[in-house]
Amino acid sequence: xxLKKIKFINFGQLSNLTFNLPSPxxxxxxxxNEAGKSTTVAFIKxxxxxxxxxxxxxxxFEDYKPLAHVSPMGGSLFFEDEHGSEFELERLWAKxxxxxxxxxxxxxxxxxxxxxxxxxxxxxxxGNFYADSFIFNQEMLGQVASLSQADLLERIxxxxxxxxxxxxxxRDDFAKEAGQLFKKTGKKPQVNQLLKKVxxxxxxxxxxxxxxxxxxxxxxELTAKQTSLKQVQEQLAAxxxxxxxxxxxxxxxxxxxxxxxxxxxxxxxxxxxxxxxEAQSLQAQGKNLQxxxxxxxxxxxxxxxxEDLTAEKQLLQKRPELLQWQSEYQADLxxxxxxxxxxxxxxxxxxxxxxGLKLSQADLxxxxxxxxxLPEKAGVTAPTKSNNNLFLLIGAVIAVVGLxxxxxxxxxxxxxxxxxxxxxxxxxxxxxxQAQVVQEAQKAQKQVEQQYQSFQKKYGLDPAxxxxxxxxxxxxxxxxxxxxxxxxxxxxxxxxxxxxQLAAKLEEALxxxxxxxxxxxxxxxxxxxxxxxxxxxxxxxxxxxxFNLKQGQQELKELGLKLKAVLAKDQVKDxxxxxxxxxxxxxxxxxxxxxxxxxxxxxxxxxxxxQVDPASLKEKLAQVASKxxxxxxxxxxxxQEAAQVQVKLTNLADSSNVFAAKQxxxxxxxxxxxxxxEYLANLLASKWIGRALDLASNERFPxxxxxxxxxxxxLTGGRYVDLxxxxxxxxxxxxGKKREVKYLSRGTAEQLYFALKLAFVEQIKDQINLPILIDxxxxxxxxxxxxxxKQLLQKxxxxxxxxxxxxQRNLVDEIGIEPMFFEKGTPNA
Numbered sequence: 001x002x003l004k005k006i007k008f009i010n011f012g013q014l015s016n017l018t019f020n021l022p023s024p025x026x027x028x029x030x031x032x033n034e035a036g037k038s039t040t041v042a043f044i045k046x047x048x049x050x051x052x053x054x055x056x057x058x059x060x061f062e063d064y065k066p067l068a069h070v071s072p073m074g075g076s077l078f079f080e081d082e083h084g085s086e087f088e089l090e091r092l093w094a095k096x097x098x099x100x101x102x103x104x105x106x107x108x109x110x111x112x113x114x115x116x117x118x119x120x121x122x123x124x125x126x127g128n129f130y131a132d133s134f135i136f137n138q139e140m141l142g143q144v145a146s147l148s149q150a151d152l153l154e155r156i157x158x159x160x161x162x163x164x165x166x167x168x169x170x171r172d173d174f175a176k177e178a179g180q181l182f183k184k185t186g187k188k189p190q191v192n193q194l195l196k197k198v199x200x201x202x203x204x205x206x207x208x209x210x211x212x213x214x215x216x217x218x219x220x221e222l223t224a225k226q227t228s229l230k231q232v233q234e235q236l237a238a239x240x241x242x243x244x245x246x247x248x249x250x251x252x253x254x255x256x257x258x259x260x261x262x263x264x265x266x267x268x269x270x271x272x273x274x275x276x277x278e279a280q281s282l283q284a285q286g287k288n289l290q291x292x293x294x295x296x297x298x299x300x301x302x303x304x305x306x307e308d309l310t311a312e313k314q315l316l317q318k319r320p321e322l323l324q325w326q327s328e329y330q331a332d333l334x335x336x337x338x339x340x341x342x343x344x345x346x347x348x349x350x351x352x353x354x355x356g357l358k359l360s361q362a363d364l365x366x367x368x369x370x371x372x373x374l375p376e377k378a379g380v381t382a383p384t385k386s387n388n389n390l391f392l393l394i395g396a397v398i399a400v401v402g403l404x405x406x407x408x409x410x411x412x413x414x415x416x417x418x419x420x421x422x423x424x425x426x427x428x429x430x431x432x433x434q435a436q437v438v439q440e441a442q443k444a445q446k447q448v449e450q451q452y453q454s455f456q457k458k459y460g461l462d463p464a465x466x467x468x469x470x471x472x473x474x475x476x477x478x479x480x481x482x483x484x485x486x487x488x489x490x491x492x493x494x495x496x497x498x499x500x501q502l503a504a505k506l507e508e509a510l511x512x513x514x515x516x517x518x519x520x521x522x523x524x525x526x527x528x529x530x531x532x533x534x535x536x537x538x539x540x541x542x543x544x545x546x547f548n549l550k551q552g553q554q555e556l557k558e559l560g561l562k563l564k565a566v567l568a569k570d571q572v573k574d575x576x577x578x579x580x581x582x583x584x585x586x587x588x589x590x591x592x593x594x595x596x597x598x599x600x601x602x603x604x605x606x607x608x609x610x611q612v613d614p615a616s617l618k619e620k621l622a623q624v625a626s627k628x629x630x631x632x633x634x635x636x637x638x639x640q641e642a643a644q645v646q647v648k649l650t651n652l653a654d655s656s657n658v659f660a661a662k663q664x665x666x667x668x669x670x671x672x673x674x675x676x677x678e679y680l681a682n683l684l685a686s687k688w689i690g691r692a693l694d695l696a697s698n699e700r701f702p703x704x705x706x707x708x709x710x711x712x713x714x715l716t717g718g719r720y721v722d723l724x725x726x727x728x729x730x731x732x733x734x735x736g737k738k739r740e741v742k743y744l745s746r747g748t749a750e751q752l753y754f755a756l757k758l759a760f761v762e763q764i765k766d767q768i769n770l771p772i773l774i775d776x777x778x779x780x781x782x783x784x785x786x787x788x789x790k791q792l793l794q795k796x797x798x799x800x801x802x803x804x805x806x807x808q809r810n811l812v813d814e815i816g817i818e819p820m821f822f823e824k825g826t827p828n829a
Contacts, residue, residue: 005078012039025797031822037805049127050101137775201665225642236631271585395424704759711755
């Protein structure tokens with residue numbers, strides 16, 4: 001069986017609380033001391049096996065009446081068996097219910113079924129067996145700690161037998177009583193003394209046996225009288241029985257009249273317990289919902305009214321435009337810098353550009369015309385004096401040679417002389433023409449220079465180094481860049497104007513001074529966005545509260561309709577009338593129980609009581625009394641005759657001592673037989689219990705050892721690694737040394753008992769598989785051993801569902817499972 005859900009109605013300090021268990025294996029409940037953990041353990045045990053509402057002192061974890069004056073007490077447990085069927089166990093107790101154990105209702109898959117359908121699967125165990133086998137808590141450890149070493153060893157060995165503790169105590173009691181009745185070498189015990197008396201009385205009987213014949217004759221006569229007496233007494237007994245029946249019937253008339261009165265008081269009452277509980281739940285939900293609605297209304301009232309931020313939202317929509325302006329502004333600044341650099345480069349690379357920039361476009365056209373009208377400035381070529389002088393020199397040389405040869409060679413010298421003169425004359429002529437050409441060229445050059453100087457004076461430009469087309473092109477480029485720079489500056493001015501206008505609007509919206517730079521504007525936009533976001537959050541919160549209010553009001557309305565529907569099922573107007581109806585149902589239940597009890601008591605006589613008349617019954621009683629008187633006289637007569645014969649027998653026995661001796665012997669033998677039977681019964685009972693425990697332990701104990709070895713190793717942190725069962729139970733330490741259980745320390749023996757108890761639960765899992773409840777049994781474990789506990793719990797939960805109830809945070813963290821919480825001080829904890 002796997003526990004799926006725990007539902008409290010009222011139990012101890014817990015009310016209207018439900019736990020849905022997430023795991024079929026291991027679940028953890030966490031809470032401080034007194035938060036409700038032990039209460040939950042008791043709740044699980046008592047819902048299954050009955051409440052303990054008695055005036056005398058209770059066993060541990062039993063007495064959990066609701067702290068508040070609420071009704072009913074109890075709740076439900078939801079189990080799932082191996083076939084997937086769901087069992088609901090609901091146990092409730094209300095004031096006036098004398099059962100003290102509560103009323104149990106068992107449902108299978110939502111249908112009410114007999115209790116046996118559930119408990120047959122648990123082998124019909126009782127609450128004590130469940131507490132002894134499946135509940136681990138400080139109380140259990142305390143009981144183990146209070147045992148002597150020998151008792152603890154026996155508890156460990158006989159753990160395989162159910163209720164072994166009680167059986168051990170019973171065995172010891174039987175053995176003690178047997179020892180008080182007989183001892184082999186004793187004299188004072190009762191059986192020893194009776195054996196001695198029987199021997200002496202047998203000797204006395206042997207001495208008086210000769211007088212037995214007369215006694216037999218009288219004994220036969222006495223037997224005949226006693227037979228007649230018996231027959232008459234039987235007839236008398238029959239008459240007395242009839243008289244008793246009639247008298248009882250007469251007495252039953254009072255109970256019969258009471259039954260008729262109670263049946264008249266029994267009235268049909270339309271009341272359904274489940275509907276009443278549902279109505280109580282709906283009423284509680286309605287109260288909680290009303291409180292929540294009041295809280296929501298209070299929160300809504302505390303929120304400020306929503307501002308009209310339409311203008312601010314429109315301003316915020318300009319943020320992308322502002323970012324575009326910022327981008328354009330940065331680009332324009334970069335462009336301005338670039339244009340200025342390009343202008344400077346043009347001025348640097350072209351020195352004439354500065355003068356050209358002073359001219360208008362028309363002046364530039366005139367300059368171009370004037371420049372093109374200028375003659376080319378050709379240089380005056382100096383005469384080639386060296387060539388002309390060469391002719392003169394050659395002519396002179398030839399003439400000198402001719403003159404010399406004239407005196408020597410005659411004609412040759414003359415020719416040479418003439419040729420020399422001719423050459424020298426040609427050289428002279430050439431020198432003269434060359435000088436004239438140079439003079440004219442110098443004059444023309446002077447005129448050109450004057451034109452160039454006039455051009456340079458007019459325009460401030462040296463026409464010799466001037467490239468008009470290049471200058472006009474450079475001027476055009478420069479002026480285009482100036483125009484681009486002016487347009488760029490205009491765009492910068494426009495952006496600054498827009499920023500200023502936006503800054504003014506943001507100042508008005510934020511009500512604080514603001515610079516017109518982009519960083520300030522963007523920061524203002526962010527602040528405005530935050531303001532709008534806060535306003536939107538307030539609006540959304542108000543809308544959410546309004547929605548929740550509306551939804552809560554709708555839920556409250558629906559709860560009211562549901563409550564009315566539930567009230568209508570039992571035809572009541574309100575909960576006050578329903579409460580009265582509930583009290584009436586308790587009263588009717590009590591009446592019905594009384595009627596059922598009387599009907600049960602009168603069952604055999606009920607049909608006869610309905611038909612018999614009291615007067616005729618009285619007459620019949622008188623007739624029976626008369627018959628009894630007659631029979632009584634016969635009995636008295638026969639008793640008197642039998643007594644006379646008995647006197648004769650007695651006198652004969654006194655005189656002969658035979659019958660008295662035999663009777664004394666018989667009495668002594670009877671006492672001996674009774675004492676011997678009591679001795680043997682006690683002795684056999686003690687040995688039978690011991691043998692039964694041995695058989696139970698021998699059957700289960702070896703099977704338990706395998707699992708117990710691993711559990712003990714975990715609980716002792718690896719100090720003990722093995723268990724062996726031969727003639728004695730021994731444990732093996734980690735170093736290989738073996739020790740008998742009787743030499744173990746108390747703490748280790750308790751750990752061994754704990755491990756074997758878990759192993760016992762594992763052995764019976766096929767017949768009885770119920771949740772193991774561990775209520776802070778590891779409170780004294782250190783952090784290292786808490787780690788061992790995690791492994792132990794994983795092993796156990798593979799076969800049995802385990803519920804851990806703890807206040808130790810380190811244990812919860814080590815197990816690593818999200819716990820279910822008890823909150824101390826709240827209505828549910």
